[in-house]
Amino acid sequence: SYVLTQPPSVSVAPGKTARITCGGNNIGSKSVHWYQQKPGQAPVLVIYYDSDRPSGIPERFSGSNSGNTATLTISRVEAGDEADYYCQVWDSSSDHSGVFGGGTKLTVL
């Protein structure tokens, strides 16, 4: 089965840039989607198809995907960005399975 690997935690000071990686075998050939989840809340889609933003998501959120790594970048980080972030793909080679990364806790210092 396909595996997505994320760092457990990332810390960043307010106003700086946070980068959260998602590693997978030839992930650049897949479409990657990113979700933000705050405590006690349902996840929210923040990036889809590698780099597109849903309406209502600030331009500070961006994404890229190439080779074996996809990256979620959050510019000018704010305290309200502190949350868990998950990457997700579909593994069509494994019976159409959805796959999530293990999640990254973003801490705003």
Place this chain on the structure above:
Amino acid sequence: EVQLVESGGGLVQPGGSLRLSCAASGFTVSSNYMSWVRQAPGKGLEWVSVIYSGGSTYYADSVKGRFTISRDNSKNTLYLQMNSLRAEDTAVYYCARVAQGEAFDIWGQGTMVTVSS
């Protein structure tokens, strides 16, 4: 307003059964791919199952043979029938719309399932 509302969670004994419901408003369940995703306490997200607009269904290995995803078009509602429940099935269960067959763009608020004696 586009919305998903889950119900049906609760406490059940190991080996028992439970059926979760997910009522949709603002869009048509049968015209979309719909999925269930769960999250064990303090853990990450785990994909559980998907039903395609054409009716095909797929499951995570961890629930295959025990869980069944279905929908009622007349009620615009998605279901998850869970049988032979185990302690490791304890989680918050979310239903979600799969936009363009790819990203989970609409999520319900979640319903808690606890499997314990």
